[in-house]
Amino acid sequence: MGTTRAIRLITFCRMGSRGFVVAGVVGALLCGGVATAAADGGQERADIHVAQTLGDRELTVVIRRTDTVPGPLRVDVVTHAGDAPGRLGLRLVQQGRTTASAPLDLGERPGPHGVTLRLEQTGPAELALDDGGRTALIPFVVPAIVLPVWQQVSYGGFVAAGVLLLVALVVAVRARRGWPALVAGGGVVAAIAVGSTAALLSATVPPPTPPGTVSDPLPDGSPDPWSPVPVDTSRPPVNLAVGAPGATAGAPAEVTLSLADGSTGRPADDLLVHHNALMHLVVVSPSGRMWHVHPVRVAPGEYAVRFTPSEPGRYGLAAELARRGGGMQLVRGSFDVGGTAAEPAPAPGGLGPRTVGGQPVELTSTGAGAGAPTTFTARFGDRADLQPWLGMVGHLIVVGPLPESGLGAAAVAAPVWAHVHAMVPPTAGGVGGQPDETVAAYGPEVRFTYTFPAPGRYRLWFQAERDYGVLTVPAVLDVGEGQVR
Numbered sequence: 001m002g003t004t005r006a007i008r009l010i011t012f013c014r015m016g017s018r019g020f021v022v023a024g025v026v027g028a029l030l031c032g033g034v035a036t037a038a039a040d041g042g043q044e045r046a047d048i049h050v051a052q053t054l055g056d057r058e059l060t061v062v063i064r065r066t067d068t069v070p071g072p073l074r075v076d077v078v079t080h081a082g083d084a085p086g087r088l089g090l091r092l093v094q095q096g097r098t099t100a101s102a103p104l105d106l107g108e109r110p111g112p113h114g115v116t117l118r119l120e121q122t123g124p125a126e127l128a129l130d131d132g133g134r135t136a137l138i139p140f141v142v143p144a145i146v147l148p149v150w151q152q153v154s155y156g157g158f159v160a161a162g163v164l165l166l167v168a169l170v171v172a173v174r175a176r177r178g179w180p181a182l183v184a185g186g187g188v189v190a191a192i193a194v195g196s197t198a199a200l201l202s203a204t205v206p207p208p209t210p211p212g213t214v215s216d217p218l219p220d221g222s223p224d225p226w227s228p229v230p231v232d233t234s235r236p237p238v239n240l241a242v243g244a245p246g247a248t249a250g251a252p253a254e255v256t257l258s259l260a261d262g263s264t265g266r267p268a269d270d271l272l273v274h275h276n277a278l279m280h281l282v283v284v285s286p287s288g289r290m291w292h293v294h295p296v297r298v299a300p301g302e303y304a305v306r307f308t309p310s311e312p313g314r315y316g317l318a319a320e321l322a323r324r325g326g327g328m329q330l331v332r333g334s335f336d337v338g339g340t341a342a343e344p345a346p347a348p349g350g351l352g353p354r355t356v357g358g359q360p361v362e363l364t365s366t367g368a369g370a371g372a373p374t375t376f377t378a379r380f381g382d383r384a385d386l387q388p389w390l391g392m393v394g395h396l397i398v399v400g401p402l403p404e405s406g407l408g409a410a411a412v413a414a415p416v417w418a419h420v421h422a423m424v425p426p427t428a429g430g431v432g433g434q435p436d437e438t439v440a441a442y443g444p445e446v447r448f449t450y451t452f453p454a455p456g457r458y459r460l461w462f463q464a465e466r467d468y469g470v471l472t473v474p475a476v477l478d479v480g481e482g483q484v485r
Contacts, residue, residue: 049436050138051277051294051390053305055131056252057083058293058470060276062112062436063127063140066119073119073142075127076112077104078437081469089130092117094142110468112438129296134304136296138278158192235270235326236262240319242333249312249339257281257295257303257319257333267301274322276390279303280419282320282397284411286313287344290397290461290472295319311342316411320419334412348459348474351376356473363462363473369480370455376448378462380471386443389465391434394422394446396463401456401479415454422446437468452479 048063057079064074075090085108092100100117107113122144129136167187238259247253257279259268271278283291289310295303309315314336322328351363359381367374378394380386386393398418399411411417424435424442446464462473 046434047436048140048273049276049391049434050273052129052136052138052296053293053307054129054136054296055133055306057106057131059083059129060437061127061129061138063138066142069122069142069144070118070120073100073117074114075104075117076114076436077106077129078112079106079110079468080465081110081467083110086131089128089132090115090117091128091130092119093126093128094121094123112436134296134306135298137298139297140273160187235323237326237329238262238268238321238323238331239265240331240333242317242335244315244335244337247309247335247337249309249337250341250343251339252306252308253337254304254306255283255295255317255335257305259301259303259321267299268323269300270324270326271297272322272324274320274328275392275421278321280320280390281305281317282399282417282419283307283315283317284399284408284459285310285315285345286406286408287311288348288402288407288459288474289345290459290474292395292397292461292463292470292472309337311344312337312339314406314409316408318411318417330417332412332417334409345474348476350476350478354473357469357471359466359471361462361471361473363475365477370452373449373451374479376450376460376462378446378448378464378473380444380446380464380466382444383466384443385440385466386446387437387440387465387468388424388435388442389437389463389470391424392421393424393442394448394462394464396420396422396448396450397461398450398452398458400458401454402459403457407459416452416458418450420448420450422448437465440466455479455481 047065050061050063052059052061059080060078062076062078064076066073073092077088083106085106088104088106090102090104091098099120102115102117104113104115119142122142124139124141127138127140129138239262241258241260243256243258244253247255259271260266261268274280277294278297279295281291281293281295283293287310291307293305293307295305298304314334316332316334318330318332320328320330351365353360353362355361361381362379363376364379365374365376376396378396389395396419398416398420399414400416402410402414443464443466446462448462452458456479458477458479460475460477462475464471
């Protein structure tokens, strides 16, 4: 009896070793030829960049991608020229409770400052930044690993093959007959066949649902409720209410922006991170000074930004935002500033050379006037060391046609209010993500293309970043019927 069992065991071990070899070879081929498991349906998870005008600081908050949960979560806060040193309090909130907190000291030199928090689980989360006067709440999602169907079947097949192989070995030793071992061995072969077939057919299996395509995500954060989504009409436009109580020229003022759903009237708290911000706010003063700031989220549907108005009068503003399931929107409003102190913006010239912030800048254009594309070139000095700001090499704000005075009030009703970008050049072999502001390798020439829909006098503001300082170059442009002069 012992001799018979030994023969069975030796025979099946030989067969099992071949099965192990086959499984190992197939597994190695699969692991070598298949990309890493996608997160929430995406090929790669990338860092989240969110611009925040918190108090008197213009910050860029970078929530680094994470592959391990529970595990560390790296957060970098980039300061810019003119930001005061100080301390921020960071808190990570998940499911309504604070799961981690840490202080972050901002030094005198602009640039990145980092801290590591402890991440406990996947799903929706908030990062709170407290500067002692205001708390900014940044919503984001910690994605869970979502395996494609073919990968689940393939992995399941190979796991089943391993289990059945052990069963077959035990049966071969203990059974008095050979057919139970053959059944278990057949199961091993069948499981390997299922796993291999699933892997080979992976190209024909539909991928997981792309993130954000479901209007209302599951509580576990899948799909990602703050991922870019295809434009549709499932969400109506937002209504914007602007407040600036007690705003006085020459003194810091806080502007509040309340977003409400145009259908229900409830707070609209489903904004996406769009071009590295939850909201891009452009403010124009009565004399034409421009601020490009990024209000912080202080409560569901409530945003606030602090700045110092330069003169009394009516200020016009436009908020650029993207709503999940509602596409990108541009909503306008205005607020009044009191007081008598006035520091109006100097009248800008047309295109040509000038000095801004101690740096030489030259603006030129080529085009054929209204109705045809106009290409602008802004040359910022002679060094190729511009940094990407808000994910772009440069920004161009266009408002008009406008009169000679009362520009803030006129801007609210202006036919054109555009935000044009100069994109970051693609990197050979680069996949996903984007360069952050520590990369100073662009320019010095930055090009924009825009088509003016009608003739008239327009105000333009060109922006680029160098040495962590954002340069803003204003200009006036007269657009004719058939030429730009």
